[in-house]
Structure formats: structure tokens, C-alpha cells
Amino acid sequence: MNTLLRRSLTQTLVILAMGIMAMPVVAGGGSEMSEVPYNEIELNPISMMEAETLVGQQEVYFFDVNTLEIWADGFIPGAVFFNVQNWRELLPKNKDAVMVFYCANRLCTTSNMAARETMKLGYTGVRHMADGIFGWRMSGRVIEKP
Known part of the structure; x- marks a missing residue:
């Protein structure tokens, strides 16, 4: 050529x-x-290993932002189903409380959006677990079912 x-x-x-x-x-x-929206708010990631140490602790909240079908297959012990219209009512009064948001896996973005919206409301302890419930289950960690 x-x-x-x-x-x-x-x-x-x-x-x-x-x-x-x-x-x-x-x-x-x-x-x-x-x-795709551009987000100015940086998420504060949390690993599954670190999240596991927080399960069951006072002032730590886990929010599952999956669909109802995925929720029904199991969730992190103590997690609250967050994919509802009145989600603001589920948030703790203490804006410094640790809150871990997760959805299905790293491809799911609903927990990203939920975490960012919560941060916009002034909450400072917001964490995001990108591996989601599928990563949690695949690693053999304990789950609860409704």
C-alpha cells in the first residue's frame, strides 16, 4: 500500500x-x-469484606435497591427493600449513620442513583457496594429471605 x-x-x-x-x-x-447522566457526586465504595463486618451493627443500614424478584431470592441480613416510591421515609433520622446501598451487581446502576440521591439530602455516611447481592451470594456469604 x-x-x-x-x-x-x-x-x-x-x-x-x-x-x-x-x-x-x-x-x-x-x-x-x-x-447517561453525568454525576458530580462521587460515591464512597465499600468492599464486601468491609460490608460484612458492618452487618448487624447499630446505626448501620443496608438498603437493597433491587427488583422485588431479586429481593425475594435473598438479601443481606437486615437489609431494607429500598426500591419503593416512599424511599425517603426509610432513611434514618441521623444523617451521619452508615448506609450501604447495593443492587444486583456491578452492571446495575439503581443503587448508584439511590446513593447519590441520598447524599444530595445531606447524608454523610453513604457507602456503595458495587458487587451487589449476586457478588455477595457467589462469595458464599449469608443471606436472608423474606
Whole structure:
């Protein structure tokens, strides 16, 4: 391939790549695709190992943001089903209490959104467990069922 053709092909690929990067990022969870929101609020991650040490402690709350079907298959002991319309009523009065939010796994974003919305309300002890209930179960940790 001659140099001029190679350079032209390279420039075309660079232009295409730049055009693709300029497109908005979209995501869908079984519904129509929509633009992914940008979040200014940084999540405070927690590992399953650290979360396990908090189960059953005073002033520590676990919030399961899964669907009712996933919830029914088991949840972290003491966790509260959080995927409800009146979720604000489930939050503790103490805005410094430790709260661990989780959903299904690292691909699930509902716990991210719930944690951020809670932080917007002034809660400071919000943690996010990205591995979710599937990671918890697969690691052999104890679960409860309703």
C-alpha cells in the first residue's frame, strides 16, 4: 500500500473515531435507550469484606435497591427493600449513620442513583457496594429471605 493511501486511510479512521467519541453515551436497562447522566457526586465504595463486618451493627443500614424478584431470592441480613416510591421515609433520622446501598451487581446502576440521591439530602455516611447481592451470594456469604 503506498504512503499516500495509507495516510489517507489513517486520517479517515481518526476522523471517524473522533466523531464516535463526540456522540453522547447512551444506556438502557430493558427500556428505550437514553443519554447517561453525568454525576458530580462521587460515591464512597465499600468492599464486601468491609460490608460484612458492618452487618448487624447499630446505626448501620443496608438498603437493597433491587427488583422485588431479586429481593425475594435473598438479601443481606437486615437489609431494607429500598426500591419503593416512599424511599425517603426509610432513611434514618441521623444523617451521619452508615448506609450501604447495593443492587444486583456491578452492571446495575439503581443503587448508584439511590446513593447519590441520598447524599444530595445531606447524608454523610453513604457507602456503595458495587458487587451487589449476586457478588455477595457467589462469595458464599449469608443471606436472608423474606
